[in-house]
Amino acid sequence: MRRDVFQAIADPTRRAIIALIALQAMTPNAIAENFNTTRQAVSKHLRVLTECELVKQEYQGREIYYSLEIEKMKEIDKWLDQYRKIWETKFNQLDELLTKMKTQAKK
Amino acid sequence: MRRDVFQAIADPTRRAIIALIALQAMTPNAIAENFNTTRQAVSKHLRVLTECELVKQEYQGREIYYSLEIEKMKEIDKWLDQYRKIWETKFNQLDELLTKMKTQAKK
DNA sequence: TATATTTGCAACCGAATAGTTTCATAATAT
DNA sequence: ATATTATGAAACTATTCGGTTGCAAATATA
Numbered sequence: 001m002r003r004d005v006f007q008a009i010a011d012p013t014r015r016a017i018i019a020l021i022a023l024q025a026m027t028p029n030a031i032a033e034n035f036n037t038t039r040q041a042v043s044k045h046l047r048v049l050t051e052c053e054l055v056k057q058e059y060q061g062r063e064i065y066y067s068l069e070i071e072k073m074k075e076i077d078k079w080l081d082q083y084r085k086i087w088e089t090k091f092n093q094l095d096e097l098l099t100k101m102k103t104q105a106k107k
Numbered sequence: 108m109r110r111d112v113f114q115a116i117a118d119p120t121r122r123a124i125i126a127l128i129a130l131q132a133m134t135p136n137a138i139a140e141n142f143n144t145t146r147q148a149v150s151k152h153l154r155v156l157t158e159c160e161l162v163k164q165e166y167q168g169r170e171i172y173y174s175l176e177i178e179k180m181k182e183i184d185k186w187l188d189q190y191r192k193i194w195e196t197k198f199n200q201l202d203e204l205l206t207k208m209k210t211q212a213k214k
Numbered sequence: 215t216a217t218a219t220t221t222g223c224a225a226c227c228g229a230a231t232a233g234t235t236t237c238a239t240a241a242t243a244t
Numbered sequence: 245a246t247a248t249t250a251t252g253a254a255a256c257t258a259t260t261c262g263g264t265t266g267c268a269a270a271t272a273t274a
Contacts, residue, residue: 009113037264041263070193135252144234151232217272224265230260231260236253242248
């Protein structure tokens, strides 16, 4: 099964899980308490997140603590970078235009 | 049908379309030439992209030029921001640790 | 040892998704 | 006027997705 980060963050529940475990590791049970779905459904989401390495597990007895693999989030940032260049250029163009207008207004 | 940006960028073909029209507006026909799918399939992708406002249309006779709505891309960047804070903090912590080690090494 | 808890996995289901083929509409060219 | 071109929409299909229920394995507790 091919999993990629973009597919993983497409689902709103998974984005919520990511937000939940971003700052502290949590067990599937604890995570599931925050949603209106079954624990098993959350488990499936965690599986997807694990498969694309957005999440890491830490075994502690019979419990498994899930936490965010923040490095993987940078992948999205990296993808965004090409577009960031575009909107920054557009901003610069607007900036230049405004400077031009100011200069002309002084005349 | 509820469309959001995250669902839109989940599909690899749609991400490729976004990349294609990021710098210059293109017609559906021209876009479709770059893929191994039918023009109609591309048309459906453009519909999804239009519905979530990632793309804007410009009518020119019987042709429609599609181009990227760069502002919408910032929405993803905005979402990433909360996680950017985390990885920057982690980097700072590492930075502090390295400074500490250097200081101790001098002793 | 017997029981309870935590968890993942398999099987199933309905809805959504991405693709195809076919068709309708509007603009342009001959 | 007729043919061609550009496009979107509809109908259909196979596959994937997110959810459920039921079960098994491993660990903790009585």
